[in-house]
Amino acid sequence: MNFDLPEELKVIREATRKFAEKELIPISQHMEETKVMPAEIIAKLKELGYFGIVTPVEYGGMGLSNVGHCVIQEELARANLAFCLLISGNNGIGSMGILYFGNEAQKQKYLPRMATGELLSCFALTEPNAGSDAAAIQMKAEKKGDQYILNGMKHFITRADISDVFTVIAVTDKAKRQKGGFSAFIVEKDAPGFKIGKLQDSMGSDILHQCEMIFEDCEVPAENLLGQEGDGWKAAMRVLEEGRLGQGARSCGMARRLIDLCVDHANTRVQFGKPIAANQAIQWMLADMAVELYAMQCMTYDAAWRLDQGDRTQARASKVKLFCTEAIGRIADRAVQIFGGMGYMREAPIESIYREARALRIYEGTSEIQRLIISRDVLNK
Ligand SMILES: Cc1cc2nc3c(=O)[nH]c(=O)nc-3n(C[C@H](O)[C@H](O)[C@H](O)COP(=O)(O)OP(=O)(O)OC[C@H]3O[C@@H](n4cnc5c(N)ncnc54)[C@H](O)[C@@H]3O)c2cc1C
Known part of the structure; x- marks a missing residue:
């Protein structure tokens, strides 16, 4: 190997x-x-x-x-x-x-x-009444002539306000729901009947906005249907699976930055006449951070490599997302502790990373939903 x-x-x-x-x-x-x-x-x-x-x-x-x-x-x-x-x-x-x-x-x-970045894009699945239970989406898409008419609302959609093109999941057959009743559409920002609603002010991830998207008799050309009618759930699940690996990689990057910042701080911050790094309590926090980063990187790159070989399982991506996003939460928490009061102040970079890290356990499926996917896989075996 x-x-x-x-x-x-x-x-x-x-x-x-x-x-x-x-x-x-x-x-x-x-x-x-x-x-x-x-x-x-x-x-x-x-x-x-x-x-x-x-x-x-x-x-x-x-x-x-x-x-x-x-x-x-x-x-x-x-x-x-x-x-x-x-x-x-x-x-x-x-x-x-x-x-x-x-x-x-x-x-x-x-x-x-x-x-090239000429067009920006985003993915719109979540609705006010359909978050973890994404199969509860209500947004309707009805075929009329050579168009689909979309009605409904999405929310928490990252970058929708600056995107030109959206992948939108909507219901085309109420009876079938996720079993062939959802479809995926390419919607352009100037589609008649579409508008951005509220920009949703958030704890972190706020350099780019989460947004409401409102569709009122929104006209989408039938040629913008992705795949066949009924492929929407399959498309959404595939998109999310690969997205979840990315959450692992991002957590690794944030962890590395936090460890670097903590090492510098621990070596230069002097209390009781010596750098705080001389205390075993601080050393052990750094050791735990390093161990978690190692495990995160092993999992993330192993899963990415396997996916590249065509070995895909939803549960593996969920394991990466669950472990890495929970680990970065613990690492960020220790980083605040090592920085003491300065870790809590906006003038040091720790607190913004801490806030960003918190969202990772929520979007693209909460930790609980990842556990649901993993436990189903374990039980099925
Ligand atoms: C910063 C941010 C960016 C986002 N960007 C996007 C985006 O670009 N596109 C998009 O489509 N969505 C996006 N989302 C939405 C995100 O995917 C949802 O917030 C997430 O799936 C959780 O749904 P919810 O917020 O409705 O929480 P809920 O589903 O209401 O969950 C509330 C709590 O109940 C728990 N829970 C729910 N069901 C179960 C169960 N069966 N068993 C155990 N626990 C359960 C959850 O884990 C959670 O702890 C974003 C969200 C955030 C915060």
Whole structure:
């Protein structure tokens, strides 16, 4: 067994790490204070191809594997999770529906412009009455002539306010529900009858917004149906499975940053005449953080590699998401403790990472829902 990254990915990791250290980490704290990502950095991310990491080369992307995608997400999340969230629609939940279920015309129309970042995209499943129980969605899509008419509401949708294209899951057959009754649609932001509702102010993840999306007799051309009518649930589950691996990689990046910050702080903060790192209580917290990071990285890259070999199980992605997002919660909590009062103050970067980390146990399926998926798999065996 060889757990080393292939040479090509080592080069990409090094380049992303250098870019993050030189250009992203230095502006991260300012971004947290102003809640704005500078336009020139967004332009740079586009220019360097980060919006098309996994898009196949024939559609203008880098065509990286799941392992490669994890490498980049880890490095960007180390700088600030917002960079991952910005590119994640185009590389993940906002584009995968088109990549896996779209026809050639849909792929040609959207993927190349998503890969350059000209079009931003997002994924809209959650509704006010359908979160964990996503199969309870109410949003209707009725076929009328050569259009589908969408009615309903989505909420908590990341980046919807700045996206041009959405993958939207709606009910086309009420009786069948998730068993062939849901369909996936590509909806463009200027579709008649669509508007963004409230921007939902949140605890963290607030450089990019979560939004309400309102569809009132929204007209979507029938040619924007993804796959066949009834493929919506399959599309949503596939998109979420790969998204969940990404949560593992992002947690690893955030953990690395926290450990680096804590090591610096523990070595320089002097109390009782010696650096706090001289205390075994602090050393043990650092040791526990390092052990969890190691386990997180092993799980994430093992699962990504297996997925690249075509070995896919929903439960494995759920195990990664569950373990890594819970571990980053513990790591962030210890980081606040090691920083003491300064860990609680907005002037140090710890508190914003702590808030960001909290959301990871909720979106793309809560920890409880991951346990549900894993336990079903265990019991079925
Ligand atoms: C920052 C953020 C970004 C998001 N971005 C998107 C996005 O881009 N697109 C999108 O579609 N959605 C998005 N979401 C929605 C997210 O996926 C949901 O919030 C999540 O699935 C949980 O649903 P809920 O919030 O309705 O909680 P609920 O489903 O109401 O759950 C409340 C609690 O009950 C628990 N629970 C529910 N059912 C069970 C059960 N059967 N067994 C045990 N416990 C249970 C949950 O685990 C949770 O602890 C985002 C959410 C957040 C917070």
